[in-house]
Amino acid sequence: MAYMRGKYYTYENFNGSFWMFGLGFVPPDIVDDFVVMRYAKLVEEGKIKKTEKRAIRNCEGNIGCDALRKKYGKETIIEQAERITKRKK
Numbered sequence: 001m002a003y004m005r006g007k008y009y010t011y012e013n014f015n016g017s018f019w020m021f022g023l024g025f026v027p028p029d030i031v032d033d034f035v036v037m038r039y040a041k042l043v044e045e046g047k048i049k050k051t052e053k054r055a056i057r058n059c060e061g062n063i064g065c066d067a068l069r070k071k072y073g074k075e076t077i078i079e080q081a082e083r084i085t086k087r088k089k
Contacts, residue, residue: 010020010031017025042048052068059065066076075083 010018013019013025017027018031020026020031039048042051052071056065056068056072056074061077063077066078069076
């Protein structure tokens with residue numbers, strides 16, 4: 001799985017670790033720790049919904065955003081591709 005946000009990019013390596021630009025490979029449990037700590041801070045600040053919607057807007061075409069797209073009833077990248085493919089047949 002890859003995640004992009006502007007000039008920032010990270011992806012999950014074949015062994016489950018993540019490459020984070022500037023940090024190299026980071027084990028998935030460490031990445032998860034970062035994510036959970038940041039999520040807790042956003043919850044505390046009441047910014048979850050705003051942040052999720054911004055991520056959807058800014059990460060269009062990023063398969064890592066599909067879970068958020070599903071949460072808000074939007075088509076996933078795979079669903080969009082399937083719809084377009086069916087339309088072309």
